[in-house]
Amino acid sequence: MKKIGITGQDGFVGKHLYNTLNLYKDEFEIIPFSRNYFNDPPQLDRFAAQCDVIIHLAAMNRHESPDYIYETNLNLVRSLIASLERSNPECHVLFSSSSQEEKDNPYGRSKKEGRQLLMRWAEKTGANLTGMIIPNVFGPFGKPFYNSVVATFCYQVSRGITPAIYTDGDLKLIYVGELVEEIIKKIRQGGTEPDFVVPHTAEVKVSRILQLLNQFKAIYQDKGVIPSLNNRFELNLFNSFRCYMDIANHFPVRFTPHTDPRGSFVEVIRLNTGGQVSFSTTVPEVTRGNHFHTRKIERFAVIKGEALIQLRKIGTSEIIEFRLSGDAPGYVDMPVWYTHNIKNTGREDLYTVFWINEFYDPEDPDTFFENV
Structure with missing residues (x-):
């Protein structure tokens, strides 16, 4: 049985991963984590020492100060590395980075540089590192106006609020359940893959997402009719939408x-x-x-x-x-x-x-x- 720790286990992806791993109680044991551990090195060390695998999801997406996002995310990685060096240098670490690595914004830079810090640590210690470069994630229980445009649109449409589209670009998306499947696959495989690009499972224009959500509102929420769901993305989007309804x-x-x-x-x-x-x-x-x-x-x-x-x-x-x-x-x-x-x-x-x-x-x- 592998002992799994999840930093950020109360966040959007963390909660889904935690709940899914709990379905495999004969295979995985989850070591509880609290965000306060990052401010308490002895407690962080006790947590890290118990883990065979740590999935590092804890991060800040949005804040009034871009510099604060950048420094916060890098400091979380530095704290984790320091703790692993003190308590468990052989732990397999899965790091959640983002496709925003290539964008010149504080969040993307913090994720890229955080992954590079972990790469140097893994090379020095011989530990296994899986650096997961993840596309835009959507699904039930994401935080509106924070996690994704899909979460925001689901919340607004289900409550009769008209969303605004500022840039009608193509979004490369992965459903949170599909991302969890990828993470569990990497936990089971082990090994080192510092720059694993998680494949997106759908590519959709922002306007098409809003069109589908408006259809779900008109057909399902207002009339009770189960809409036509033509592919896995539409099923996942519909199930997401239902969870934002009152x-x-x-x-x-x-x-x-x-x-x-x-x-x-x-x-x-x-x-x-x-x-x-x-x-x-x-x-x-x-x-x-x-x-x-x-x-x-x-x-x-x-x-x-x-x-x-x-x-x-x-x-x-x-x-x-x-x-x-x-x-x-x-x-x-x-x-x-x-x-x-x-x-x-x-x-x-x-x-x-x-x-x-x-x-x-x-x-x-x-x-x-x-x-x-």
């Missing part, structure tokens, strides 16, 4: 029943994409679910009985609750990285229709169990 106030969405003397008819889902529809009955007091998905889109539609649906974002403690009834049928969609369940809170059987956008594959279920 979930607690958007759901549950009530159906429109059509009633006549024969009974009633309810349209459960309209989709421009495929998937699988299932139906279940649940006896009183029984709970189903308590799992989460990292890529799947899923809808729970209650059509008879009384139900409590609960959601909790992985790594947090806040629980969002929705009460649904067959007397006013409705649905809740499950965002990625939210563990969720459904409980029959009534006295009769609960009838639920489930839709998910993929056929179930036991070899790749994308279903991870964790109690809400």
